[in-house]
Amino acid sequence: MSDQLSTEHLLGIKALSAEDIELIFRTADGFKEVLNRPIKKVPSLRDLTIANLFFENSTRTRISFELAEKRLSADVVNFSSGGSSVSKGETLVDTVNNILAMKVDMVVMRHPDPGAAVFLSRHVNARIVNAGDGTHEHPTQALLDAYSIREKLGRVKGVKVLIVGDILHSRVALSNIFCLQKLGAEVMLCGPSTLMPRHIATLGVKVEPDLDKALRWCDVANMLRIQLERQGGDGIGNFPSLREYAMRYGLDLERYQRIGKDVVIMHPGPINRGVEVTTQVADHANSIILDQVENGVAIRMAVLYLLAARIPRSVG
Amino acid sequence: MQAVEILSGKAFALTVERLCHQLIEDHGDLAGVALIGLQPRGILLARRLRKELQHILGKELLQYGELDITFHRDDFRHRSTPPAPSNTQLDFSLDERKVVLVDDVLYTGRTIRAGLDALLTFGRPASVQLLVFIDRRFSRELPIQPDHVGKWVDSIADQRVSVEWKESDGMDRVMLHSQHA
Numbered sequence: 001m002s003d004q005l006s007t008e009h010l011l012g013i014k015a016l017s018a019e020d021i022e023l024i025f026r027t028a029d030g031f032k033e034v035l036n037r038p039i040k041k042v043p044s045l046r047d048l049t050i051a052n053l054f055f056e057n058s059t060r061t062r063i064s065f066e067l068a069e070k071r072l073s074a075d076v077v078n079f080s081s082g083g084s085s086v087s088k089g090e091t092l093v094d095t096v097n098n099i100l101a102m103k104v105d106m107v108v109m110r111h112p113d114p115g116a117a118v119f120l121s122r123h124v125n126a127r128i129v130n131a132g133d134g135t136h137e138h139p140t141q142a143l144l145d146a147y148s149i150r151e152k153l154g155r156v157k158g159v160k161v162l163i164v165g166d167i168l169h170s171r172v173a174l175s176n177i178f179c180l181q182k183l184g185a186e187v188m189l190c191g192p193s194t195l196m197p198r199h200i201a202t203l204g205v206k207v208e209p210d211l212d213k214a215l216r217w218c219d220v221a222n223m224l225r226i227q228l229e230r231q232g233g234d235g236i237g238n239f240p241s242l243r244e245y246a247m248r249y250g251l252d253l254e255r256y257q258r259i260g261k262d263v264v265i266m267h268p269g270p271i272n273r274g275v276e277v278t279t280q281v282a283d284h285a286n287s288i289i290l291d292q293v294e295n296g297v298a299i300r301m302a303v304l305y306l307l308a309a310r311i312p313r314s315v316g
Numbered sequence: 317m318q319a320v321e322i323l324s325g326k327a328f329a330l331t332v333e334r335l336c337h338q339l340i341e342d343h344g345d346l347a348g349v350a351l352i353g354l355q356p357r358g359i360l361l362a363r364r365l366r367k368e369l370q371h372i373l374g375k376e377l378l379q380y381g382e383l384d385i386t387f388h389r390d391d392f393r394h395r396s397t398p399p400a401p402s403n404t405q406l407d408f409s410l411d412e413r414k415v416v417l418v419d420d421v422l423y424t425g426r427t428i429r430a431g432l433d434a435l436l437t438f439g440r441p442a443s444v445q446l447l448v449f450i451d452r453r454f455s456r457e458l459p460i461q462p463d464h465v466g467k468w469v470d471s472i473a474d475q476r477v478s479v480e481w482k483e484s485d486g487m488d489r490v491m492l493h494s495q496h497a
Contacts, residue, residue, distance in 0.1 A: 003397040030386060030401030038409065039437035042387035305387075309398035 005306045009121045009128040012137035013178040021182060025147055027302035028295070035071070035298055045074035045308050051099050053109040054131070055081040055092075055116075060269050060293060061131050061141070065108050068300035072308075077104065092116065093123045100126050105311055106304065109133075114171075127307050135169050135230070141268055142175035144299040146183055148292045149220055152264055157184035162214050164249060165224035165276060168195045168238070172268045173224060177203055190214040191224075191249060194238040211249055215259045222266040223251055223276040246275045253280040262286050269293065317493055322477075323467055324489035331466045335447060336368045338464050342445070343414060350379040350413045350441070354431050355386075355402035358419035360481045361449050365418065379413065381406035388430040410439035416464075420479040422448040425460035449479050450490060 002019045013021075034042055050069045054062055062078075069076045079099065086095060096107060106127040109117055114136035121128040132138040150156050161180050167173045167189050180187050181204060188206040189196065201207055208214040215221060226245060239245050251265070265277065265287040273279050282289060323331065343349045346369065353362025359382045366380050386401040417431055428446060435444065449466035455473070469477055469492065476493040480486075 003400055027401060030384065030404075033384075033404045034387060034437075037437045038439055041437070043433070044387050044392050047393075306398060309393060311393065313393050 005310065008307070008310055009117075009130075010139050010303055010307060011117045011121060011128065011130050013139045013142050013175045013182070014137070016139075016179075016182070018182045018184075021143065021146070021179065024143055024299065024302045024306060025150065027306060028147060028298040031071075031301040031305070032295070032298040034301075035294075041071050041073060043073045044305055045069070045072040048105045048308055048311070049075040049077065049103060050106045050108060050304070051077045051079060051104045052131075053079045053096065053099070053107060053111075055086065055109070055111045056132070058110055058131070060296070061110065061138075064293070064296040065129075065131060065140075065300050068297050068304060069108075071297070072301055072304060074106075074304070074308075077102075092120065096120060096124050096126075100124055106307065127311060129303060129307065132171055134171065135174075136171050137175045137178075138171040139175050139179075140296070140300055140303060141172050142179035143303070144292055144296045145172075145176055145222065145266060145268070146179045146185075147299055148266065148288050148295050149185075149264070151291065151295065152288050153219065156180065159185045159220060160188070160218045161185050161220045161222060162188045162190060162218035163222045163224060164190045164211065164214070164251075166195045166226050166230075166238075167191050167200065167224070168197050169227045169230040170224050176222065177205055181205075188214055188217060192239050192245070211251075212255065212258065215251075215255070215263060218263055220264040220266060221251065222268070225268060225270060226272060226275055228272075242272075242275055250275055250277065251281050252278040253284075256281050256284070264288055266292060317495065319491045319493045322469065322490050322492050324487070328488045328490070331449070332364055332368055333372075335449075335464055335466055336365060336372055339365075339369065339416065339447070340372070342463075343416075345373065346378040348412075348414055348442075349377075350381060350408070350410060350415045352381045352383050352406065352415055352417055352435070354417065354419045354427065355382060355384040355404070357421075357479065360484055361420050361479070362418040363483070364481065365447075379408055381408070383431065383434055385427065385430040385434045388433040390426060390430065406438055410435065410441045412442050413439075415441040415444045416447050417444060418447050420448065421450045421452065421477050422446070422460075422462055422465075423452045423455055423477075425456045425458035428460050429458050450477050452477060 005020050006017055007015055108129045108131050110131040111133050114134035116133045117128050117130035146156050163173050177187050188208055190208050190211050267289045271282055353359035370376055382405045384402045384404045386399045445463040447464040448462045451462055451465045451468050452471050453468050474495045478491050480489050482488050
């Protein structure tokens with residue numbers, strides 16, 4: 001059992017080992033308990049400063065990271081690209097180096113371009129946490145998803161997880177596939193063929209176009225959000241209409257009851273109610289959508305804590 | 317490494333019993349008292365005290381909890397690997413309670429300092445006492461002194477004192493480990 005992460009940055013799940021993930025989960029267990037105390041704060045990171053750089057919109061992830069940082073007593077600065085020098089033409093490395101010149105130790109970054117986090121980790125002197133880079137990876141989301149499955153079912157190994165929807169544009173799907181496979185779960189994908197990457201089966205996942213068949217196979221169904229902002233133009237590039245998508249790939253109560261077993265329902269948020277899932281399914285007793293959000297803070301605290309442990313202490 | 321037994325058998329049992337009676341002497345029937353063991357090794361003493369107190373008083377009276385102090389330690393990033401957390405089991409508020417903090421060995425006092433810090437995140441106790449099984453005298457790095465002590469031990473820095481318990485280690489005894497003979 002290792003006590004230390006094998007990596008200095010969290011750029012993607014792909015670079016983590018199963019041991020790393022288990023360590024993050026064990027540490028998150030501790031933080032989950034802290035989050036239920038009357039005073040939900042520990043002093044571990046009080047000598048560190050973290051910059052949250054969001055070059056793309058986010059509510060949940062951003063609030064979750066900020067809460068995680070504050071509950072670890074880190075100093076936090078927030079930055080979003082709207083109203084910043086980015087619109088004046090400053091490059092990413094320049095922007096970040098200017099922020100680091102103000103003595104920032106860690107950077108949490110969301111960026112619309114795949115690979116932005118990896119690029120940054122090679123060019124600036126700070127620990128990088130990828131909070132989503134384009135259609136590439138969203139590692140903390142995958143960690144909290146797997147952690148929520150582990151909490152609900154007691155294990156991840158051997159669990160059959162179905163990921164439904166816009167696989168093509170989803171960093172959540174890719175990170176989830178890597179994470180679940182490293183932990184020994186089976187993964188199946190389901191969605192319109194226009195939203196299914198061409199060679200995705202080479203990752204060792206099953207692909208099933210029929211949602212009803214796929215639902216009968218799985219223990220957990222993760223209903224991804226249709227990324228309207230990435231469908232190009234008016235958002236009707238890859239499927240005829242939201243209504244048709246909802247009919248073929250949406251989960252309503254009737255379809256859910258037809259499965260005939262207690263499939264756990266997940267959604268990374270924000271939900272388009274009536275599209276990916278209906279209100280009755282989102283608020284169903286087997287839905288762990290809000291547990292995912294709650295666990296997100298503990299997981300992010302664990303990631304920041306374990307990465308911070310590897311930052312050498314500055315002397316003087 | 318050489319190990320010498322410094323407490324065991326009848327004397328060990330008497331020490332536990334004496335600590336229980338001291339608590340009763342101080343707090344009467346222990347109503348309003350919360351006995352809190354520090355993870356990882358203090359909980360073994362706390363569990364034993366709880367059992368013994370129950371036996372002496374004939375009923376379960378005190379609140380009992382177990383506290384992990386990992387995230388309150390002052391040596392985070394001073395060590396090569398981050399300390400791993402253990403479970404905290406404390407499902408009641410400490411507001412207005414008389415807390416007895418329990419650990420097995422008191423050495424530099426840093427663990428207790430972190431314990432006090434962690435304790436305060438569960439409320440504002442009326443008072444906090446410290447009970448330790450072994451007090452390694454003259455080795456404190458912080459101004460922390462115990463209220464109840466099982467046994468005082470004079471030892472030097474490269475020695476180590478360990479308390480072993482029947483439940484986890486097979487035998488009740490205290491050992492003094494030395495680098496050199």
